[in-house]
Amino acid sequence: MNALNIQKGMSSHSAYDLRDPNAEIVESHTLAVLVENEPGVLARVIGLFSGRGYNIDSLTVAEVDHTGHQSRITVVTSGTPAVIEQIKAQLGRIVPVHEVHDLTVEGPSVERELGLFKVRGQGDKRVEALRIAEIFRANVVDSTLESFVFELVGTPSKLDAFADLMRPLGLADLARTGVAALARGA
Amino acid sequence: MSRSMTGARMVVEALRDQGVDTVFGYPGGAVLPIYDEIFQQNDITHVLVRHEQGAVHMAEGYARSTGKPGVVLVTSGPGATNAVTGLTDALLDSIPLVVLSGQVPTFLIGTDGFQEADTVGITRPCTKHNWLVKDPAKLAETIHKGFHVATSGRPGPVLIDIPKDVQFATADYVGPKQIEPAKYQPARKGDIAAITRLVELIEQAERPILYTGGGVINSGPAASQLLRELADATGIPVTSTLMGLGAYPASGKNWIGMLGMHGLYEANLAMHDCDLMINLGARFDDRITGRIADFSPGSVKAHVDIDPSSINKVIRVDIPILGDVGHVLEDLLKVWKSRGRKVNTPALGKWWEKIEGWKSKNCLFFRNSDKIIKPQHAMQRLEALTKGHDRYITTEVGQHQMWAAQYLGFDEPNRWMTSGGLGTMGYGLPASIGVQMAHPEALVINVAGDASWLMNMQEMGTAVQFRLPVKQFILNNERLGMVRQWQQLLHGERYSQSWSDSLPDFVKLAEAFGCKGAQVRDPGDLDAAIQQMIDYDGPFILDVLVEKHENCFPMIPSGKPHNEMLLGEAETQGVIESQGAVLV
Structure with a gap:
């Protein structure tokens, strides 16, 4: 995670980060924000995004270190390179924020999301739904005679693809956790 | 040794341990236990304000003029919501404040109790950080x-x-030295490689400029001293933002005046034409940059700032240096000296010639009158008659503020208190009270406009109660002058709601408050009136009736670059295009 040892508040200086700082291209970035788990800290992070007009495409949060009261917020955001740098700097400025990592530029990372899909149907559609679920390695976590709830873990695009296939087969309800991400390697 | 005490006593104890001598506040139900403790001690003076907004601006004036944090105590609900404007003002101008607010007891939070407001929720975006303390054992540590x-x-x-229940509850007091070191420790030293690179550029630069801001003043007196040393040793011209006035002396040989929307012609042209811009603790505010695309197109830009989010926020810079201005200047001078104190002398000579050429435009020229007091003339006379005094100036917001910045000279930091970022009308009077509390013997003058002054005029009661001899210098044009000026320039001279009808008689108002007032309308009487104000031993309101339709120049119209300044009335026809009109 800390291979590049990027300090809180610094902009990313990866040797492989050859993006043009003035480009107007909107990019998607996954940020890992390590925060002190004190009351209101999530509101501070979310308030920063809404107050300054930045996008939140996905957000997950949970305490990851119970003794140290540290939580990890994973935010997927989008913006031009200049806006992304500004988001990181603004996040770093929040007092209870300890570290900000841009997983998109700091090196390879894994991103996973969990989705629960309720599919209603009978006959062929029901069989087809189960067949596709097997292909996607989704688990059946609830079953009735006319419905399944599938659990699927994967990248956001894998979950999108699964949802697209399930829609004509009777997708009735859908819950997604948002992205959790970690840097690859030791 | 543990000392057990109530939360309320802890508050007073913690303030004392933090070296606080003055608290600005207003009591109410949810802070009564703290007020009971204040009653039973003599180390901390409590200044009873007339409105909580006033308390926060007073604390800002206190902080800005001393370099110490200002402290405010307000009650829950309306007490806290009234503090919001002051908090936002302090956030934008980077003023250190500690505001303590009462809250309904923990068991009533969330029930819409009497005088309950979600204070931490409301103030989250307008504070650097805030806390709701639910555990008395954590109270002292949190303070x-x-x-x-x-x-x-x-x-x-x-x-x-x-x-309130936390104020009544008992726990062990924790002193400032007993708590573990805070995790929040921003870097102070700048990257030495970047500093060295900047020195190399200083050695070669043909047209360098030092663009200084409030960060130099916030860094402390040492930073101002180092700035003077750097400028005087290298011969680089110095300009400053509104917030940075006084860091480099107005009487210094390298001073070329304030820059920005109402800055000096020579300062703005030098910013536009420079080849090396050294930004020290300023933040490329929109009042400074004008049109971004044409901002100083040919320069290499260095930016020293302690806040990483200020760097590359508005203007992309070539040499970002993250650190405290004072520390960075110290290292910069060391490196520059060790490399042989080099500058590009012949080029600098030419650069100064060019600047002198711009100066000869005499951009602050105005047509004076012997019939009516011109506001610029009033500023010049105020400057002349108060120059030798131990003087502190506060201002409200608007034309008078810009004239004060243009015509008054500041030779020391911490002498100029104004609302720069938020532009809060009603700031100056309470700020002057806060300054006077910190400097009882000094001459403290609030340069005001009639409209701004009325916004917090209730605080004259505070000035009288605490015998604070603040001078209220009101440039009275019976207008919302800056609004009127913009309506003239961009809204077809339709003066919508921009005049002050039914103004009070300021002299009678002064008497009603129990202080002294005078009115002056004849330019021939102005000096005597100013002298009377200075000499009076107590709060004084001087109502200066000035030219009603005077505009503030020079001016960079919205949406225009630095080199397209307006210097006077003749140039104002149709100058702001529709694109500029949407800007503020």
Whole structure:
């Protein structure tokens, strides 16, 4: 995670980060924000995004270190390179924020999301739904005679693809956790 | 040795341990236990304000003029919401404040109790950080942390919300030295490689400029001293933002005046034409840059700032240096000296010639009158008659503020208190009271406009109660002057709601408050009136009736670059295009 040892508040200086700082291209970035788990800290992070007009495409949060009261917020955001740098700097400025990592530029990372899909149907559609679920390695976590709830873990695009296939087969309800991400390697 | 005490006593104890001598506040139900403790001690003076907004601006004036954090105590609900404007003002101008607010007891939070407001929720975006303290054992520690956060890194306001039951509850007091070191520790030293690169550029630069801001003043007196040493040793011209006035002396040989929308012609042209811009603790505010695309197109830009989010926010810079201005200047001077104190002398000579050429435009020229007092003339006379005094100036917001910045000279930091970022009308009178509390013997003058002054005029009661001899210098044009000027320039001279009808008689108002007032309308009487104001031993309101339709120049119209300044009335026809009109 800390291979590049990027300090809180610094902009990313990866040797492989050859993006043009003035480009107007909107990019998607996954940020890992390590925060002190004190009351209101999530509101501070979310308030920063809404107050300054930045996008939140996905957000997950949970305490990851119970003794140290540290939580990890994973935010997927989008913006031009200049806006992304500004988001990181603004996040770093929040007092209870300890570290900000841009997983998109700091090196390879894994991103996973969990989705629960309720599919209603009978006959062929029901069989087809189960067949596709097997292909996607989704688990059946609830079953009735006319419905399944599938659990699927994967990248956001894998979950999108699964949802697209399930829609004509009777997708009735859908819950997604948002992205959790970690840097690859030791 | 542990000392057990109530939360209310802890508050007073913690303030005392933090070296607080003055608190600005207003009591109410949810802070009564703290007020009971204040009653039973003599170390901390409590200044009873007339409105909580006034308390926060007073604390800002106190902080800005001393370099110490200002402290405010307000009650829950309306007490806290009234503080919001002051908190936002302090956040934008990076003023260290610790605001303590009462809250309904913890068991009533969330029930819409009497005078309950979600204070931490409301103030979250307008403080640097805030806390709701639910555990009395954490109260003292949180207050100490609050002082640390408010004063370290880029300073700013913090708020600590204290429910009433926490004030009554008993716990062990924790002193500032007993708590573990805070995790919040912003870097102070700049990257030496970047500093060295900047020195190399200083050695070669043909047209360098030092563009200084409030960060130099926030860094402390040492930073101002180092700035003077750097400028005087290298011969680089110095300009400053509104917030940075006084860091380099107005009487200094390298001073070329304030820059920005109403800055000096020579300062703005030098910014536009420079080849090396050294930004020290300023933030490329929109009042400074004008049209971004044409901002100083040919320069290499260095930016020293303690806040990483200020760097590359508005203007992309070539040499970012993250650190405290004072520390960076110290290292910069060391490196520059060790490399042989080199500058590009022949080029600098030419650069100064060019600047002198711009100066000869005499951009602050105005047509004086012997019939009516011109506001610029009033500023010049105020400057002349107060120059030798131990003087502090505060202002409200508008034309008078810009004239004060243009015509008054500041030779020391911490002498100029104005609302720069938020532009809060009603700031100056309470700020002057806060300054006078910190400097009882000094001459403290609030340069005001009639409209701004009315916004917090209730605080004259505070000035009289505490015998604070603040001077209220009101440039009275019976207008909302800056609004009127913009309506003239961009809204077809339709003066919508921009005049002050039914103004009070300021002299009678002064008498009603129990202080002294005078009115002056004849230019021939102006000096005597100013002298009377200075000499009076107590708060004084001087109502200066000035030219009603005077515009503030020079001016960079919205949406225009630095080199398209307006210097006077003749140039104002149709100058702001529709694109510029949407800007503020």
